[in-house]
Amino acid sequence: MFKYSYDALVYYGEDIAKSIGRVARFGYDAIELVGEPAKQDAKQIRSLCQEHDIAVSSICSIYSGVQRDLSAANPANRSKAVDYTKSVADFAAATGAPVMIVAPSPVGKMAPESDPKQEWEWAVKGIQDAADYAAPMGVKLCIEAWNRYETHFINRLSQCIELMKAVDRPNVGIMGDTFHMNIDDASIPDAIRKANGALIHIHFADSNRAAPGEGHLDFKPILRALKDIDYKGYITFELLPATSDPFGTLRSGGGREFFDDYTRQSIDVIKKIEAEL
Amino acid sequence: MKFGASTFIWVSPFSNKTLDLIGKVKDLGFDLIEICIEDPATIDTAAIGKRLAKEGMGATVCGAFGPDRDLSSDDPSICEKGVAYVKRCADIAHELGADIVVGPMYSAVGKTRMLSPEERKAQRALAAANIRLAADHAAKRGVRLAIEPLNRFETDMINTVEQGMALIDEIGRSNVGLLVDTFHMNIEEKNIPAALRKAGKHIFEFHACSSDRGTPGEDHLPWPEIAKALGEAGYDGAVVIEAFTPEIKEIARAVSIWRQLAKSQDALAGDGLRHLKSVFAKAA
Numbered sequence: 001m002f003k004y005s006y007d008a009l010v011y012y013g014e015d016i017a018k019s020i021g022r023v024a025r026f027g028y029d030a031i032e033l034v035g036e037p038a039k040q041d042a043k044q045i046r047s048l049c050q051e052h053d054i055a056v057s058s059i060c061s062i063y064s065g066v067q068r069d070l071s072a073a074n075p076a077n078r079s080k081a082v083d084y085t086k087s088v089a090d091f092a093a094a095t096g097a098p099v100m101i102v103a104p105s106p107v108g109k110m111a112p113e114s115d116p117k118q119e120w121e122w123a124v125k126g127i128q129d130a131a132d133y134a135a136p137m138g139v140k141l142c143i144e145a146w147n148r149y150e151t152h153f154i155n156r157l158s159q160c161i162e163l164m165k166a167v168d169r170p171n172v173g174i175m176g177d178t179f180h181m182n183i184d185d186a187s188i189p190d191a192i193r194k195a196n197g198a199l200i201h202i203h204f205a206d207s208n209r210a211a212p213g214e215g216h217l218d219f220k221p222i223l224r225a226l227k228d229i230d231y232k233g234y235i236t237f238e239l240l241p242a243t244s245d246p247f248g249t250l251r252s253g254g255g256r257e258f259f260d261d262y263t264r265q266s267i268d269v270i271k272k273i274e275a276e277l
Numbered sequence: 278m279k280f281g282a283s284t285f286i287w288v289s290p291f292s293n294k295t296l297d298l299i300g301k302v303k304d305l306g307f308d309l310i311e312i313c314i315e316d317p318a319t320i321d322t323a324a325i326g327k328r329l330a331k332e333g334m335g336a337t338v339c340g341a342f343g344p345d346r347d348l349s350s351d352d353p354s355i356c357e358k359g360v361a362y363v364k365r366c367a368d369i370a371h372e373l374g375a376d377i378v379v380g381p382m383y384s385a386v387g388k389t390r391m392l393s394p395e396e397r398k399a400q401r402a403l404a405a406a407n408i409r410l411a412a413d414h415a416a417k418r419g420v421r422l423a424i425e426p427l428n429r430f431e432t433d434m435i436n437t438v439e440q441g442m443a444l445i446d447e448i449g450r451s452n453v454g455l456l457v458d459t460f461h462m463n464i465e466e467k468n469i470p471a472a473l474r475k476a477g478k479h480i481f482e483f484h485a486c487s488s489d490r491g492t493p494g495e496d497h498l499p500w501p502e503i504a505k506a507l508g509e510a511g512y513d514g515a516v517v518i519e520a521f522t523p524e525i526k527e528i529a530r531a532v533s534i535w536r537q538l539a540k541s542q543d544a545l546a547g548d549g550l551r552h553l554k555s556v557f558a559k560a561a
Contacts, residue, residue, distance in 0.1 A: 111530065186488070187496075207463060
């Protein structure tokens with residue numbers, strides 16, 4: 001039996017009480033929270049989750065902008081990015097999330113600013129610092145790759161593993177995201193199998209980033225691969241509207257299907273496939 | 278079925294310095310070469326035509342659309358430059374004995390903005406009017422235009438076959454159709470074979486690209502179903518491999534290629550061609 005969660009990222013701008021209520025109503029085990037600790041009340045979230053009998057699966061950290069760049073050429077910005085990552089670890093601990101996402105370079109940064117080898121080392125050091133801070137709280141960090149249009153830094157699971165090995169901390173693993181993997185991993189099930197032992201989190205979305213069933217991904221071999229590696233983490237649906245600026249779309253009132261409709265559809269479709277395995 | 282390879286696999290820009298590519302593409306087993314025109318000034322049609330004839334190779338022409346030649350720009354002078362560029366590409370095609378110009382000619386690649394439905398409609402109408410001007414120029418030379426939908430990260434305007442067909446309809450010229458590219462379709466189409474069948478006779482050219490823009494066949498696309506659907510769509514045009522060399526930084530950055538996607542660019546084209554020939558032979 002897999003555990004399921006839904007990423008609150010697409011419930012952009014919504015009151016968290018409503019989000020938690022919806023996820024619980026459609027049968028999820030947990031919710032993934034957006035990693036903006038300054039804008040959220042961990043205590044309130046914890047009590048809402050208790051009330052609805054769901055857990056917090058994970059924190060979706062938001063690496064955007066120069067001050068959240070763990071491989072920034074500017075040391076002040078690197079340091080701010082480490083501070084941000086530590087603040088997400090605190091938020092994870094306070095909400096009871098076992099896992100938080102970490103990314104070595106911010107979304108939309110499409111070229112290194114200095115020597116790529118140096119930037120790699122900065123990312124390694126930054127993730128190590130945050131991981132050592134998170135370890136006593138029992139929080140794990142998972143490294144995420146994004147598709148080629150969102151980062152130049154790492155695009156595939158094999159690159160996540162390479163970075164994870166360089167970081168070399170027991171509380172650091174990797175995650176996958178089927179939307180990104182559809183573009184940059186030649187085979188999603190093969191990439192999952194090769195990540196055996198390293199994969200501690202996964203995002204599901206169909207090929208067009210909508211709910212499973214809306215695109216052309218075959219989730220059966222993907223679930224089978226997760227079963228084969230005895231995956232124990234959550235399957236978290238991270239869905240976003242089909243534009244280069246999904247938050248702009250949500251801000252302007254688009255993407256209403258990502259609320260009730262896709263929250264219901266995602267778990268229904270995948271649980272049905274899980275039952276067929 | 279004829280098979281082609283894009284000059285973007287190896288070079289950018291194509292010019293008289295890279296004419297030997299025509300013989301190389303022939304030796305790899307292709308029937309035609311898709312010549313990409315970044316700057317018409319580097320294109321010497323007499324020299325290229327001579328080499329094509331010598332090697333017995335066919336050609337297609339692919340346009341490159343940056344912010345300085347945007348057929349739906351708010352700036353009329355940039356639209357004019359865009360129309361003049363597509364017309365010049367049609368002339369080049371004609372001079373090379375090619376009958377088609379392909380590419381995302383409705384906008385500038387990388388232009389992704391949030392627009393209201395009204396603004397989007399106006400942008401589409403502007404693109405349609407400008408493409409019509411170029412299409413009429415091309416028609417007099419026996420040249421067709423094929424519009425390419427791109428994925429969401431490269432354009433906000435035409436991402437799917439359905440949107441492409443609506444634009445063609447608005448243009449309303451029989452020499453305007455679609456270029457469909459499996460790399461983009463993998464991201465945007467709910468069902469690639471179904472989209473191909475739907476596009477039907479409007480498919481003027483087919484780009485056979487792997488899901489990661491590496492070697493077709495070393496990816497997760499359903500190639501037998503794709504070949505079958507193209508047959509059902511009645512397509513008998515060229516099957517062209519398009520990929521980009523990571524060696525040339527400007528082009529690699531423009532299409533977000535950050536790593537080597539095959540052992541070599543020759544292996545990408547050669548292995549990809551073998552795969553496609555086998556898949557299309559079985560589907561026939």
